[in-house]
Amino acid sequence: LFSTSFHVAYNYLNPHFEGQEHLSFCDIACASTILNTLFPSQKLNQSIIYSYVAKAHMSNGITLAKLSLFFQICGVYSIIRYSDHENFEEQFREDIKKQDNFIIVNYWRQYYINEKDYIHKSGHFALIAGFDQKTDYVLILDPNATRFPHHWLPLKHLVRMMSTYDKMASMPRGYLIITHQNNNKQSDQYRIYL
Structure with a gap:
């Protein structure tokens, strides 16, 4: 799939990709990957x-x-x-095709943990790194990389997983777009002070 897919985001993000350091750091790992892609001299962890x-x-x-x-x-x-938008899937398809977009998806996922004999259910954040129009699959850079290495997922399945309700936020899930072209224009002048 990779050779026929649209994967500009992968080419930018993968050199800076890091798996999450802690169980609850999926969001921070995604943010770290994007910030280090936009501002490589910063070396943020x-x-x-x-x-x-x-x-x-x-x-x-x-x-x-x-x-x-x-x-x-x-x-x-x-x-x-947010996934409650009427044309959510159509908008998502448009956004993943734009080469200047980095996308962090927030979705509900469930998976079986063999060692503990139970089904883990939780909200999760991951990066979108590619899209194959022929198969309608998206490439996920999952920060939980030890359990889920980079993988392809049917777009419709991901949309269903994003179309869930986040009780903590009292809002639907969805995705976040960071447009690297706009942010890169500022990167020469801007320095992150943490």
Whole structure:
């Protein structure tokens, strides 16, 4: 799939990709990957991001709105797309095809943990790194990389997983867009001070 897919985001993000350092750091790992892609001379890690910015905004996890605020604090512009929008799937398809977009998806997932003999259910954040129009699959850079290495997922399945309700946020899930072209224009002048 990779050779026939649209994967500009993968080419930018993968060199800076890091798996999450802690079970609850999927959002911070995604943010770290994007910030290090936009500002490679900064060499930010998840501990620094958590200590200086995210800790103040996290209580029992993080929402799309809080993740957007986090990027704003770091001087990075983002757009939230919630799944309750009437044309959500169509909009998502448009957004993943734009080569200047980095996308962090927030979705509900369930998987069986063999060692513990139970089904894990939780909200999760991951990066979108590619899209194959022929198969209608998206490439996920999952920060829980030890359990889920980079993988392809049917777009419709991901849309269903994003089209769930986040009880903590009292909002639907969805995704966050960071447009790297707009942010890169500022990167020469802007330095993240954490």
